[in-house]
Amino acid sequence: MVGMGQIVSGGSPQQMKAIVGSCIALALHHPRLNKGVMAHIVLPDSAGRPGAPGKFADTAIPRMLELFKELGVPAHSLTAKLAGGANMFANSGPLQIGDANTRAVAQALRTAGIRIMAQDVGGTRGRRVTFDCADGEMIIESAGQPKKTL
Amino acid sequence: MIEIDTENAKALAGLQELFASATHDASASMCRWTDGIITVTLDEVRQIPLEEVSTELAVGDEMLTMVVMTLDGGLGGSMILMFDELNGRQLAASLLGQAVGIQPDWSELERSALMETGNILGCAYVNALTRLIGTDLRPSAPHFIQDFGVSVLQQALMTQAVVSDSLLLCEIGFHRKGERLDWRVVFVPTPELQASLQRSLHAAP
Numbered sequence: 556m557v558g559m560g561q562i563v564s565g566g567s568p569q570q571m572k573a574i575v576g577s578c579i580a581l582a583l584h585h586p587r588l589n590k591g592v593m594a595h596i597v598l599p600d601s602a603g604r605p606g607a608p609g610k611f612a613d614t615a616i617p618r619m620l621e622l623f624k625e626l627g628v629p630a631h632s633l634t635a636k637l638a639g640g641a642n643m644f645a646n647s648g649p650l651q652i653g654d655a656n657t658r659a660v661a662q663a664l665r666t667a668g669i670r671i672m673a674q675d676v677g678g679t680r681g682r683r684v685t686f687d688c689a690d691g692e693m694i695i696e697s698a699g700q701p702k703k704t705l
Numbered sequence: 706m707i708e709i710d711t712e713n714a715k716a717l718a719g720l721q722e723l724f725a726s727a728t729h730d731a732s733a734s735m736c737r738w739t740d741g742i743i744t745v746t747l748d749e750v751r752q753i754p755l756e757e758v759s760t761e762l763a764v765g766d767e768m769l770t771m772v773v774m775t776l777d778g779g780l781g782g783s784m785i786l787m788f789d790e791l792n793g794r795q796l797a798a799s800l801l802g803q804a805v806g807i808q809p810d811w812s813e814l815e816r817s818a819l820m821e822t823g824n825i826l827g828c829a830y831v832n833a834l835t836r837l838i839g840t841d842l843r844p845s846a847p848h849f850i851q852d853f854g855v856s857v858l859q860q861a862l863m864t865q866a867v868v869s870d871s872l873l874l875c876e877i878g879f880h881r882k883g884e885r886l887d888w889r890v891v892f893v894p895t896p897e898l899q900a901s902l903q904r905s906l907h908a909a910p
């Protein structure tokens with residue numbers, strides 16, 4: 556399980572899981588080498604604040620790329636899948652950050668030159684996300700919805 | 706946000722005392738609402754590292770039935786009343802004086818019974834905290850949510866996550882005739898409300 560603000564790396568046949576609401580589960584995958592890194596991103600922008608790199612979109616992606624380097628995986632050919640960014644209290648309640656998180660992750664991926672292969676974002680529901688390092692599949696389970704595979 | 710570590714463990718003890726007092730009032734309201742069957746006790750006021758929230762709270766990855774209330778205005782917070790499916794259904798049935806529902810979708814009456822429970826509990830807390838800090842707190846209408854408990858907690862914890870990697874929350878447990886029930890309330894104060902609570906503690910004689 557990848558907790559809030561954490562980043563986990565692995566390879567086939569490992570699976571990684573996260574449960575997200577307004578947070579983003581971001582999985583980067585190298586399709587030929589079957590290696591993957593998953594981050595559970597909480598907030599869009601570190602703005603110089605201290606904290607684990609995985610907590611913020613702008614610091615998580617550079618750290619994920621470092622982890623790929625440590626695994627001996629080149630940064631080119633990486634693909635991204637993401638899920639989350641919901642507004643859990645349907646536009647009321649504290650700090651509705653889901654949309655901002657989604658935009659910030661997309662921007663950070665563009666900056667890093669990584670293509671988004673698929674995403675399941677927004678809405679008002681939480682998501683249970685399972686990422687498979689073997690084939691890069693991301694399975695999304697959400698209350699009252701059929702299971703999706705990205 | 707006020708950091709509560711070993712250096713100022715006294716502050717955490719003060720908050721524990723303050724929430725215990727609010728819980729006493731909430732328990733009295735809950736007892737009246739359930740004809741003397743259910744009481745409420747404060748389990749703990751504690752700090753949890755951001756990445757350990759789901760494991761420390763043992764929320765798991767299952768769907769839960771929840772009633773969420775937020776505090777609007779300058780000082781905010783969230784209160785989440787959490788049940789698994791069976792326990793939520795049992796509470797609704799006992800309040801409505803009917804058999805436990807077996808339809809997959811909850812009826813409007815069942816939802817209302819749980820929302821009213823959240824409302825009564827939430828208002829009791831808000832009233833107690835308002836008296837303690839001398840500032841009006843405005844509770845939102847209760848929302849009925851069936852979702853992953855962790856997803857809902859994440860949203861409630863966002864205001865604290867912005868300023869800290871360590872999250873403060875208050876856990877409350879339920880008892881039926883002295884026996885512990887598998888229901889719980891998690892109250893998450895915003896950093897602003899935490900600061901206000903701390904000021905009122907320092908100002909107390």
